[in-house]
Amino acid sequence: MSTSKPKQVAPGVSAVTSKEFFASMNIRIAALVSLFSLIVALPIGILAGGRLEVQSMDALRTLQLELTNLAATQVEQPLKLGFSGTVEKRLNYVIDRAGDSFAWTKVIKSDGVVMADLGTLDDSAKATLEAEAAKALETGEFYASADGFSLVQPVTSKKGKIRGVLVMVWDPAPVQAKVTGALIRDALIALGLMVVSLGICFAILKRSLGNPMAQLVKALERIDSGKYDTRLSLSSRRDELGRMARRILTLQDTLRTGQQASQQREADQTELAHAIDLLRTGLGQLADQNLSARIEHRLSGTYEPLRADFNSAIASIAQAMDKVLGTAGQILTRSSNIESGAGNLNDRIQSQSETLEQISGALTQLTASVSAAAEGATHVNDLAHRAVTDARDNEQVVEKAIAAMTEIEESAGKIETIIAVIDDIAFQTNLLALNAGVEAARAGQAGAGFAVVASEVRALAQRTTDAATEVKALITNATSHIQNGVEEVNNTGAALTHVIASLGEISSRIEASAASFAHDSQKLSQLTGDLSELGQTTSNNATILQGQVSDVEALRGDAGSLNALVGEFSFGDAVPHSIDDTRDAA
Numbered sequence: 001m002s003t004s005k006p007k008q009v010a011p012g013v014s015a016v017t018s019k020e021f022f023a024s025m026n027i028r029i030a031a032l033v034s035l036f037s038l039i040v041a042l043p044i045g046i047l048a049g050g051r052l053e054v055q056s057m058d059a060l061r062t063l064q065l066e067l068t069n070l071a072a073t074q075v076e077q078p079l080k081l082g083f084s085g086t087v088e089k090r091l092n093y094v095i096d097r098a099g100d101s102f103a104w105t106k107v108i109k110s111d112g113v114v115m116a117d118l119g120t121l122d123d124s125a126k127a128t129l130e131a132e133a134a135k136a137l138e139t140g141e142f143y144a145s146a147d148g149f150s151l152v153q154p155v156t157s158k159k160g161k162i163r164g165v166l167v168m169v170w171d172p173a174p175v176q177a178k179v180t181g182a183l184i185r186d187a188l189i190a191l192g193l194m195v196v197s198l199g200i201c202f203a204i205l206k207r208s209l210g211n212p213m214a215q216l217v218k219a220l221e222r223i224d225s226g227k228y229d230t231r232l233s234l235s236s237r238r239d240e241l242g243r244m245a246r247r248i249l250t251l252q253d254t255l256r257t258g259q260q261a262s263q264q265r266e267a268d269q270t271e272l273a274h275a276i277d278l279l280r281t282g283l284g285q286l287a288d289q290n291l292s293a294r295i296e297h298r299l300s301g302t303y304e305p306l307r308a309d310f311n312s313a314i315a316s317i318a319q320a321m322d323k324v325l326g327t328a329g330q331i332l333t334r335s336s337n338i339e340s341g342a343g344n345l346n347d348r349i350q351s352q353s354e355t356l357e358q359i360s361g362a363l364t365q366l367t368a369s370v371s372a373a374a375e376g377a378t379h380v381n382d383l384a385h386r387a388v389t390d391a392r393d394n395e396q397v398v399e400k401a402i403a404a405m406t407e408i409e410e411s412a413g414k415i416e417t418i419i420a421v422i423d424d425i426a427f428q429t430n431l432l433a434l435n436a437g438v439e440a441a442r443a444g445q446a447g448a449g450f451a452v453v454a455s456e457v458r459a460l461a462q463r464t465t466d467a468a469t470e471v472k473a474l475i476t477n478a479t480s481h482i483q484n485g486v487e488e489v490n491n492t493g494a495a496l497t498h499v500i501a502s503l504g505e506i507s508s509r510i511e512a513s514a515a516s517f518a519h520d521s522q523k524l525s526q527l528t529g530d531l532s533e534l535g536q537t538t539s540n541n542a543t544i545l546q547g548q549v550s551d552v553e554a555l556r557g558d559a560g561s562l563n564a565l566v567g568e569f570s571f572g573d574a575v576p577h578s579i580d581d582t583r584d585a586a
Contacts, residue, residue: 029209030202037194045190049183056179057172060101061148064170067098072153072166075107079115079155079164088116095119100174106167107155108133121169125150133165147172212241219248228256275303282310291318325563332559334443335552341439346546348432353538355425360532362418367528369411371521376404405486412479419472422527426465433458453541460534467527474520481513 071094078086087107095102095118104119104126121129132143132152140162143152149170155163212234219230230252234245278295291314295307436454488509 027202029205030198033201034194034198037197041190041194045187049187052183053176053179056175060170060172060175064098064101064149064168065144065151067094068151068153068166068168070094071105071168072155075115075166076155076157076163079107079109080157082109082113082115084115088118091116091118098170101170101172103149103171104167104169106130106133107164108137108167109164110137110162112137115164119169125169129167129169133167136165137162209241212237212245216241216244216248219245219252223248223252223255226259228252228259271299271303275299275306278307279310282314286314286317291321328559328562332556332563335556335559338439338443338552341443343549345432345436345439346549349538349541352425352429352432353535355428357535359418359422359425360528360535362421364528367521367525369415372411376408379404402486402490405482408482409479409486412475412482415475416472416479419468419475422468423465423472426461426468429461429464430458433461449544453544457538457541460537464530464534467530471520471523471527474516474523478513478516478520481509481516485509485513 071091074090074094075087078084078090091105091107095105102119104121106117106126106129107115108130109115129150129152135141136143136152136154140154140156140160142154144150149172151166151168151170153166153168155166157163215232215234219232222228222230230248232245232249234241235249236242237245278297278299282295294311294314297307298304299307433454436457437451440448440451440454488505
């Protein structure tokens, strides 16, 4: 927007070409005034000149007639006396008074004697006038030519007697020349006055119309060139030019306002185009996966918040991608740890499953042994009853009983060994469950399922421990009974005499032992079922763990893909944490 001081248009007209000068309104108006003046003055001048010429000719004729009459009067007496010298003298007096208009004169006496012949005239005219003079001498009549400048005047006495004739020829050319000269002089004077009037009119028009119009034209030229700061002194006038000046000033104000608005629009459009170019460049860099792109050039006006929002958005995206990359690295690291821990847990579960199968097989054998022991106890009981009757008859039966009781004692020892193994397995299972719970706690939300499984395995191991302890107690009790029976049999063998007395007591004890063996066999069968169920559960847990290991591997692959995808972005100085760094931190 222009802030320069408005310029005052000079009152004068700037230098123009001759073509522009003659095309000026001042010249045209002056020419029109002159033309109308000529149109009015020329006919008047022509009419006045013609009338003046006619009047001058009429006056000349009248004067020449008077002079002719005066000459006739002057020469009448000398003509009477016949004094030719006097006649010429008096004619010269009249001729001198006539001036340059005299042409020729001739005085003829009544008897035909020429008294005077002055001036020059062509012969034909002379002959004509001499003939008219001869007639005038005869008739005494006055003669005047058609133009009135050739006169034949009879010279008569007071009494009317013809003394002679006076022929007088006047030349109107000098008078006409003077009249024409005067007319020309007057015309030139009038033309000069007209030129002066035209100059005065031009000066007045230039001052009152030309200069104001020049100001208006100059103002319009400046308006046409885009300058709306012209001041017009004509705005105070009350005529049409003043109204035009005020209208031009109003137009300047309107155009200045429009120019300012246009300049503002152009500036706004320039800023908008600049902002769009910067945003297009930034978005292009963002499309090229460059998250370090920023709009560094400050924008003006309302576009500066747009730049700040764009930079803030890019920074937020870069931070989010940094966090995504770090999270992906953590997921990859933790999934690797989970995968490794799950693999170890799977191996342990499989080992535990195999151990449980072995324990189950051992318990089956133990159950069979206990069943066999129960059957043996029943058989011993039968033998004891038979021994009551046959003890005295067959000592070998006692020896067989002693051998059977020894075998029972050995089986009880084996059962205690198996119970110890079961207890150790339960302890190992409990320890494995505890380790699995710790690993699940480290895995966080992803290890929640493992925590539940570890808790169930731990509870199952605890129940196994409790059952093994109970079985061990029963086996210990049974072993104590068996040892008592062996001692009794040995005592019986040592003192056969006391056997028969004690057979009733031995029979009852053997019967109790048989019942205890049956009970132990039932407990072992139940323990075997529980161990089978535990083995099945462990197998199912291994299957579930294998599926979770596969999910963890898939999660690790997705985390690697996410890391590779985020790694394609350029962060500039804000380089995100790599997966290796995250893994080392983990």
